[in-house]
Amino acid sequence: MYHNPSSLEQDLWNNWINDKNSKNANELIHHYEYLVHFHVERMCIHLPKSINKEDIKSLGFIGLYDALKKFEPNRDLKFDTYASIRIRGSIIDGLRKEDWLPRSLRDKVKKVDQATQSLEQKYQRSPNPEEIAKYSGLTVEEVENTIKDSLFSNILSIEEKSKTDYVQETGIGYSIADDSSQSPESKILQKELEKELKEGIKELNEKEQLVISLFYFDELSLTEIGQVLELTTSRISQIHKKAIVKLRKTLNKLKYLSHVNGQ
Known part of the structure; x- marks a missing residue:
């Protein structure tokens, strides 16, 4: 270890x-x-x-x-x-x-969000709790508690979106069609391409293999991989992109196969 x-x-x-x-x-x-x-x-x-x-x-x-x-x-x-x-x-x-947010809290979150958006457009700045309370009909204490209780919900959304956005931005996201919807010929071709991908990964250096493995198979974010390997997120991003350049040809084949099977 x-x-x-x-x-x-x-x-x-x-x-x-x-x-x-x-x-x-x-x-x-x-x-x-x-x-x-x-x-x-x-x-x-x-x-x-x-x-x-x-x-x-x-x-x-x-x-x-x-x-x-x-x-x-x-x-x-x-x-x-x-x-x-x-x-x-x-x-x-x-x-x-x-879906842990209680309905009562969800309703308050909606009110606070709507009030915040309207007041931001009106004042061209972030409103304070007193302004949000007056606009939404809630008390200042309710506004502050709602913001605090909904914080973790926002964190969940941000974390889920950030990884999806990264995969889309790099153009390397792909999915393989469900086996149940594939023809026998497609299954054989898919197995061959998966084997080719594994062979391609073997050509990467040890650090590149580790980053690819942690990102795609362990499903860690680049920041999390940086924490594990004790490297900066930007350095992990560089390693990842370099590895993808080497693998892009094979990945594109898999992406094409997924597209064909999905039609």
Whole structure:
């Protein structure tokens, strides 16, 4: 692994690598559960009080277990950093799927958003809580609490949009058609192209392979990859773009196949 683990930690990992049973998994989960508690406490600061912290912890442990299953000790990564990203991602995904904003809060968020947009157009600046309260018919306290409680919802939207935008901007996003909708010939061709893509990835240097793997297969953002590899986001972006130049020909073939199958 990327750092020098303690003898206990190394023993736990050796046990898991040699036998991926539930006992060895639980021992590692217990060893790293402090990461779940840390991120739950940090993230709950931004959540409405109506959200059950134990539910958030459950999402965090799902992320930790997912990290354990997917982590490859021979890769040049720190597990605690990788796991932290997985834990946080699992919590965010869970909150997004559960649609956790209460209806009453959702209505207030809508009022505050509408008031903010109207006042920004009127004054050509960001309105203060008092102005928003007067316009929306809410109290100043309600406006401030609504802004605070909806903050995490905005973060979820921003994080989801930022990655989608990046993939679209670089022109490298692609999807492979569902197997159930493909002809036998298309399936054979797809397998051949997937094999070609894997061979193309092997031609990349170690750092490029790692960035491509973390971005497309582990689905980390460039910022998260930077945290894992201890490099700046701009440096990760450079590595990523250089790798894509090498892979573009193969990726375009896959994109074309997806387009043909989707017709």
